Amino acid sequence: MTASSDVFLGLDLGTTTSKALVRTGDHRDIALVEAPTPWRRHPDGRTETSPEILLDLATRLIHQATSLAESAVGPVRVRGIAVAGLAESGVLLDPAGRPAAPVLAWFDRRGHQQVDRLTAANPGFAELFAAKTGLPWDCQASIAKLMWLRDNGQSIGPGARWLSVPEWIVHQLGGDQVREPSLASRTGLIDQNTGDPWLDGLSAAGLPAGLLPPELAAGQCAGRLRPELAPIGSAGAAQAALTVAGHDHPVAALGSGAVGPDELFNSSGTADVVARSLPGRLDDRQRAAVVGSGWSAGSHILPDTTLILAGVRGGLLLRRVLTSLGADSPEGRAALDRASLAVDSLPPGLEVSGAGPTGNDVAIRFGDDATPAAIWAAATRYTAAEIRTLLANIERVVGPHRRGVASGGWTRMESVRAAKASAIDNLRFSPITQPGVTGAALLAMHAVSDGSTALADFIVQASRDTDPIALHH
Template identity: 50%
Template structure:
């Protein structure tokens, strides 16, 4: 019995690491899910709210999930993995010393270490602080890698000549057997890259004391950076092509079929992310305006595209409302969802705080407010914040031409209807785990050694479900090419 050919996609998330194996064999691979596994992502919380892990722990999380997914696929017979794609969280990574050893902790992207150092930097070098948003397309805050490297420098972890930075998916790929590479969408989140050129910004490297060559050579998603050779990798995985796919949000957009130019992708999870693709390089002025409007403006995983990323704290708002109403269980949530009607919200409920920089979410309720009114008010407020964010990007780069949404919250018909009111023509992707699936697609292309067929892919995959479809889990068979 010949071994079936598979591709494996990995989404290294803040909460979980997920590995998805899909059929990638023959002239017409189906993309059907044949194996899946998830593992908690390891973090250690220290006093003062510092959250970190180690490169070794992250690699163990990934290897555990991938091994379990491959074993699941092997239940139906022997398999051979042709390619593995690594996607996931950005901003976090490791400094490798000249000998290739990990010389730093992996600081969580949301950890606030470096905030004080950034304030001191802005006072010391006003030109750099003023130029930063337009040059790199990011707000100068503690989320970007630059802040973490400033903190490391001030605590004695200073990169020496020959040292290099690897973002987490890049580090995992390297540990599996790949060359050290820099993937553009991940590099764009570091604060070290000039978005006009896609290359390291010398002024940023100087601020953290990093040597030339601190960022390895650039290799876009879908290109093989090496082959799996790690001794602990499953036998079926050894020899598979390795590709670093990139930042989880644009990878999920590709996995959901949002690949056309000027498409708006809405990932409706705990963080409600809006990702706008623009098929050109943005100007410095546009990037500065977008950052001021609440977006980042970096590289997409689609060649020649910029990715504008903004977020609304919709998942936080809706989760708190359901807890407040005692409707967190599935049956109660479905009943609340079923009763929702547009215009139900009244003046008896007021919700504030859903933007990505808001410190808190406040729900004010007066006497006589019904659970239906509270839910409707929350949806109306989120819709207002989302609409403002969508239009702020359109004023700078023009209107989007297509819109796709995916994620757990769009399984509620009230959420789908509310989103459709503010984003006309919005389609809903009938796919589970779009980040891991997008990574698996890039892995399949890397394994086949073919150029990434984005336009062909977008024509063949148009996952949708009707706006009125019930709140149900998506079947495995929904994952297709």
């Protein structure tokens, strides 16, 4: 009988696509699969899906990735599975543990009326919310979604539970109901001074005190994979350790090697996200200042570390500009990339704008002398300048970062790398093409250790295998 290889599986359930990666214990990637995240988009702007559809997606990705791994290396034994993903979206469970509502997309604007009503009833709540939770008081946080569900017929009383999407998937695969800190930080229900549920906030929102499950840090074993879900042909997969890897951005920072104190990770996908680690915990005044600078503050997956986070829709803008220039094919993209590197000064009057936090619209102003290369150069410089503005705002609050690491699809273009390097100090580029699932797979490895190695020590060792490379012109 052929011996099986021990492997570790990371899942990243994202906004646009979801992915699964199978890795060996010596950090070799042997299988990667992905699929569109199945949102239902309604004409009135609502975007949602169901808990059952997300569970089906996760189990399909696990089976497909495992099958692909076995076709590459022969029999495998899945030792650990870690699930990362989007944060503010979650699953409401009734007292019997059954899903009671659809999963609202993190960007769905339902809840804005509830936010406005609570603000009117309690004029000081927005400032208190920012200071305690590290989030802006708007409809993105889970608390707003929960208030909307309650006001639209859902019973949210004693015994109800709220799990983020990755927490729900781990629970359904066989794990306990747990609260991972980086995901819980995005709910608006956690007092960041203590890491415990913010009881005054829950009360003000009309939500029960026991809505969130007990805390369990990223990379800690939450249970074992249920036997009936084990991939066919995978020896011992039913004993796979399960863990909640956490919020996709800090997990991707781990996957790219940006794990040191005061290090900055720039994820360059549809959203241009900047995530920075800060040693220790901020106080109320500091958190309020972070939010006032256009950032948020919560728990990192790293021990004793704060995550500050901000972003613009830079990748969305770049994709729309590429399409408008007729350069969205691989060949057209490569030619435009090369040509834009020769652009020095932009032609007078050429302007590109529209990234911002939402990036819903792109505006391009140009005259007769604006070539496609110049327009593309203007777009890359504009998105980089938006990031530079975010960094300037936050550095007035927490000081400069020590090192930056960038990763993601847009960083494969030399023009984008050059623009980013001009905007972000001490920037390097990671060779890891899928940092989110890479970080999740690393945390699956840690879950198998069952706590015998401290997460901080494990991360230091793992980061040696994901050290980013410097930018070379």
